[in-house]
Amino acid sequence: MEEPEPGGTCPSFYRGWFRASGRTPPIRGRKAIEQYYTDHGGSLSLRALAFATEGSVGFIIGAYASEKGKPDTGKFTLTLRKGQDGTWLIMSDMDSANRRPQQ
Numbered sequence: 001m002e003e004p005e006p007g008g009t010c011p012s013f014y015r016g017w018f019r020a021s022g023r024t025p026p027i028r029g030r031k032a033i034e035q036y037y038t039d040h041g042g043s044l045s046l047r048a049l050a051f052a053t054e055g056s057v058g059f060i061i062g063a064y065a066s067e068k069g070k071p072d073t074g075k076f077t078l079t080l081r082k083g084q085d086g087t088w089l090i091m092s093d094m095d096s097a098n099r100r101p102q103q
Helices: 030-040
Strands: 013-021 024-028 045-054 057-065 074-082 088-097
Touching: 013 030, 024 030, 045 074
Parallel strands: 013 088
Antiparallel strands: 013 024, 045 057, 057 074, 074 088
16 A cells, blocks of 8 residues: 655645546646645635545545635545555545536
8 A cells, every 4th residue: 555755735645646626637646736736726615525434445525615604616525545554545536616617
């Protein structure tokens, strides 16, 4: 099992994790994902709709908004793996806006 890389802006993720969004092609790897978050950062309020674990894997399905109490603007899934030290780490992060951006 691959262990997390120390430091950086994404300390809770495995080295080979994926980031996928309806607005961009899938991104893989810490450097590419750190660059994505540098270019697309912003505050979000996340809330879980469902979650489960089985052994060393788990998932969270949720929704997000720009601020707590505001209407949801999108949804997400996180796929998790438990590291050797027992810490849950994100293996994949996928999100999608509730409506398509206006063109």
